[in-house]
Amino acid sequence: MEELYQEIILDHYRCPRHKNCCPDCGVRVHQDNPLCGDDITLGVELEHGTIARIGFEGQGCAISQASASMMAESVKGQSVERALELGETMRRMMHGEAPDEDLGDLMALQGVAKFPVRVKCALLPWTAMRQALTAGMADGGDA
Numbered sequence: 001m002e003e004l005y006q007e008i009i010l011d012h013y014r015c016p017r018h019k020n021c022c023p024d025c026g027v028r029v030h031q032d033n034p035l036c037g038d039d040i041t042l043g044v045e046l047e048h049g050t051i052a053r054i055g056f057e058g059q060g061c062a063i064s065q066a067s068a069s070m071m072a073e074s075v076k077g078q079s080v081e082r083a084l085e086l087g088e089t090m091r092r093m094m095h096g097e098a099p100d101e102d103l104g105d106l107m108a109l110q111g112v113a114k115f116p117v118r119v120k121c122a123l124l125p126w127t128a129m130r131q132a133l134t135a136g137m138a139d140g141g142d143a
């Protein structure tokens with residue numbers, strides 16, 4: 001099982017989804033994790049309270065980049081409310097709490113909770129997502 005999860009993380013790291021696809025998005029935020037050298041810029045475009053477009057740029061360790069790819073994939077097309085809820089579920093999972101729903105590829109990150117120094121890497125894109133959605137909603141949601 002651990003091996004399978006490893007595969008999923010490496011796959012997202014090598015072939016990130018939604019990378020470099022959103023340089024012109026209305027809302028752009030930046031987050032970094034100097035401890036590890038992770039760096040993420042996230043672009044989001046909201047439409048009627050839904051994430052119409054999302055993409056990231058950045059560099060860093062496999063965990064942070066794979067988490068960004070999985071995050072973008074899992075929240076694209078979702079409502080802002082649902083995306084924030086997923087972010088909260090991920091935060092709790094990274095603190096050792098088993099999620100009460102099947103999160104698909106995101107489950108691959110569950111093992112990261114065992115490595116506190118890596119938790120920040122995994123949560124970096126989610127922090128960026130929450131920041132972008134908060135900014136987007138403050139902008140009226142459809143900017």
Ligand code: ZN
Pocket residue numbers: 033036037038060061062063064121
């Ligand atoms: Zn990292």
